[in-house]
Amino acid sequence: MSQIQQGAKLLLVDDDTSLTELLAIRLESNGYEVEVAHRGTQALNILKQMPIDLVITDLKMAHMNGFELNEQIKKHYTGMPVVMMTAHGSIPDAVDAMQQGFVSFLTKPIDSQQMLDVINEALAGKVRTAQTSDPNSFHGLLFQSASMRQLVQQLQALASSNANILIQGESGTGKEVTAKAIHLASNQSQGPFIAINCGAMPAHLLESELFGHKKGAFTGAVSDKEGLVQAADGGTLFLDEIGDMPLDLQVKLLRVLQERTVRPVGGQSEYKVNVRFVSASHKNIQTAVAEKQFREDLYYRLNVVSVEIPSLRERLEDIPLLASRFLSALSDGEKQFNQQSITHLLNYHWPGNIRQLHNIVEHCVAITPGKVITEDIVQKALPKDCAQNAFTGLNEAKRQFEYDYIQKVLALCEGNVSEAAKLAQRNRSDFYKLLKKHEIQC
Numbered sequence: 001m002s003q004i005q006q007g008a009k010l011l012l013v014d015d016d017t018s019l020t021e022l023l024a025i026r027l028e029s030n031g032y033e034v035e036v037a038h039r040g041t042q043a044l045n046i047l048k049q050m051p052i053d054l055v056i057t058d059l060k061m062a063h064m065n066g067f068e069l070n071e072q073i074k075k076h077y078t079g080m081p082v083v084m085m086t087a088h089g090s091i092p093d094a095v096d097a098m099q100q101g102f103v104s105f106l107t108k109p110i111d112s113q114q115m116l117d118v119i120n121e122a123l124a125g126k127v128r129t130a131q132t133s134d135p136n137s138f139h140g141l142l143f144q145s146a147s148m149r150q151l152v153q154q155l156q157a158l159a160s161s162n163a164n165i166l167i168q169g170e171s172g173t174g175k176e177v178t179a180k181a182i183h184l185a186s187n188q189s190q191g192p193f194i195a196i197n198c199g200a201m202p203a204h205l206l207e208s209e210l211f212g213h214k215k216g217a218f219t220g221a222v223s224d225k226e227g228l229v230q231a232a233d234g235g236t237l238f239l240d241e242i243g244d245m246p247l248d249l250q251v252k253l254l255r256v257l258q259e260r261t262v263r264p265v266g267g268q269s270e271y272k273v274n275v276r277f278v279s280a281s282h283k284n285i286q287t288a289v290a291e292k293q294f295r296e297d298l299y300y301r302l303n304v305v306s307v308e309i310p311s312l313r314e315r316l317e318d319i320p321l322l323a324s325r326f327l328s329a330l331s332d333g334e335k336q337f338n339q340q341s342i343t344h345l346l347n348y349h350w351p352g353n354i355r356q357l358h359n360i361v362e363h364c365v366a367i368t369p370g371k372v373i374t375e376d377i378v379q380k381a382l383p384k385d386c387a388q389n390a391f392t393g394l395n396e397a398k399r400q401f402e403y404d405y406i407q408k409v410l411a412l413c414e415g416n417v418s419e420a421a422k423l424a425q426r427n428r429s430d431f432y433k434l435l436k437k438h439e440i441q442c
């Protein structure tokens with residue numbers, strides 16, 4: 001997981017690798033996140049995978065040119081700004097480009113300042129419609145299952161409320177992707193999204209990372225430094241693993257939430273901030289509160305609304321979609337799973353959730369020479385502990401239902417077998433057979 005994310009995410013598409021490398025460096029040094037594709041199909045796969053704010057594409061590329069790519073993007077990602085790059089002097093291309101809905105164009109060799117101006121302008125004018133026509137994606141959060149569909153509806157309603165949100169879920173279930181999706185759907189989507197892992201650094205560093213420091217505040221503080229709370233002003237600060245935040249820092253964070261101001265370490269003045277806090281933890285924070293490891297007042301401030309992301313084994317319907325989208329992105333759309341291999345994936349219990357699924361798909365791609373990923377390949381890629389199935393067979397499901405049903409009927413009849421048999425519309429001897437079968441003592 002990235003420690004800190006900042007700025008808009010750009011997708012750069014050009015088959016000239018040295019140019020993309022150079023432009024990516026320039027853009028990253030200006031605070032943008034950059035994804036690079038060298039072919040149109042690769043660019044479309046990246047767009048399926050993650051939320052992108054703006055695309056910059058070359059016009060002349062083999063297989064799919066910039067016009068064709070733009071057409072695909074317009075079809076599937078309404079409102080996505082696309083900037084065209086063209087060789088010096090190709091003005092007719094540029095005119096065509098504007099007619100075909102590109103927001104702007106850049107001529108090569110690319111002038112850095114002009115590129116930054118064009119991007120800023122395009123982003124400023126962009127109405128964020130990252131909720132694309134893809135019905136299985138919410139700002140990069142992919143889903144198929146009913147439980148995730150419900151969760152996405154909840155997120156949609158929450159996003160514009162500005163309430164602080166606490167996301168809980170096992171490791172790898174997509175807490176950070178969810179936080180980013182909330183940000184992108186919110187009214188602050190034009191502002192920064194910054195993520196910090198509160199469990200990944202010592203307390204004194206975390207404090208200066210979050211609140212900033214003044215020059216000379218401690219050994220090594222050679223200049224003033226702005227903290228992440230201030231950097232996230234006008235946007236969202238994602239506090240990952242909030243359950244690991246030391247208690248003395250919790251007090252300071254609580255103050256920021258109450259006063260909406262931040263004071264850098266060693267500083268005298270306070271700065272006003274307008275930040276939405278989204279926090280996450282794989283630990284149960286309520287338990288931490290009960291054990292006095294987490295301040296109750298801070299818990300209530302951060303947890304104005306809570307979101308629980310189910311584990312992957314509780315939403316197996318998401319596996320085919322996630323696996324095929326990951327595969328398409330990782331293999332440039334060139335490989336496929338056969339039906340048996342998907343069944344095999346459904347039979348695994350996924351302790352590492354979606355992160356693990358992504359890794360397994362990556363492993364499958366690496367060891368598959370041909371186009372089709374078979375059951376044998378999946379078997380090889382999965383850890384050897386796959387005996388424990390997540391998906392119950394029909395017989396086991398029926399047995400479980402019958403057991404639960406009998407228990408419920410007995411409870412309703414306070415253990416009276418004759419009454420229970422009557423309620424279940426079975427005669428007494430049939431009902432006794434069922435009790436014996438399930439080893440239920442009355």
Ligand SMILES: Nc1ncnc2c1ncn2[C@@H]1O[C@H](COP(=O)(O)OP(=O)(O)OP(=O)(O)O)[C@@H](O)[C@H]1O
Nearest residue numbers: 001141142170171172173174175176177282354355
């Ligand atoms: N619904 C999803 N759609 C697409 N990708 C997902 C989804 N959920 C998780 N991922 C991917 O799985 C990986 C893990 O996701 P993420 O880092 O958001 O999980 P997490 O719950 O924050 O993990 P941790 O608790 O370990 O910090 C990432 O590569 C992310 O892109």
